[in-house]
Amino acid sequence: MFQNPEQFANATKTLFEFQLETFNTLTNRAMQGVEQAVALNIATARKALDEQIEAGRKVNASVTPQEALDVINARLQPGMAATNAYNQQLGALLSEMSNDFHKAADAHLAEAKSNLSALIYDVTKNVRPGSDNAVEIVKNAIENAFKGYEQVTQATRDAVTAFEQQVEKANAASKK
Incomplete structure (x- = not known):
């Protein structure tokens, strides 16, 4: 067992810091994904706006109503x-x-299990009789x-999965 409370506190602190590192890694990846999605949305909106302006110019320059309809249909x-x-x-x-997300979570989970095993070993290796x-x-x-x-890791995975399902539903609805 730990020889003094400081050893236990240090081991607990290490486990807690590892959990924070995992959370930070997953949060940073989520933020990168959000940034990429926002950049995609802005680029798509900008392109659509430019195309709308150009189509508006063509409709405005149309001489006949049929010509305007052809521009709109095109x-x-x-x-x-x-x-x-x-x-x-x-x-x-x-x-x-x-x-x-899943790779990072799996890697951190495996490392946490390894750290946990080492921590339990440290706790139990020098056990005094009667302890x-x-x-x-x-x-x-x-x-x-x-x-x-x-x-917490599973809840994060569930949240990512739920978000993906909502995006898939939105994509399916937009295709219709």
């Missing part, structure tokens, strides 16, 4: 293609972000902290 097909391209780019971005109850209390506390860590 604009519809590329607009649908642009929507599909946007949906594909956004889908690829979200898929990449999700994969990165079994104290060891069990410490082991349970460490394992419960890790279960909390796993729950």
Whole structure:
């Protein structure tokens, strides 16, 4: 068991810092994804606005109503293609972000399990006779902290999955 409370405090601090590092890694990746999605949205909106202005100029320059309708109809097909391209780019971005998220979470979870095993070993290696109850209390506390860590990681995964499903629904609705 730990020779003094400082060892336990340091081990607990290390585990807590690791959890913060994991949270920061996942949060940073999420923010990068949001930045990429915003940049995609701005570029798409800018392109659509430019195309609308150009189409408006052509409609305005039209001599006959049929010519104006032809300009408007010609604009519809590329607009649908642009929507599909946007949906594909956004889908690829979200898929990449999700994969990165899951890889990072899995890597941090594996490292946390390894750290937990080492921590439990440190707790139990120098146990004095009659300290079994104290060891069990410490082991349970460490394992419960890790279960909390796993729950946070799973909740994050669930949130990413729910977000992806909402985007897929929005994409499907826009295709219709």
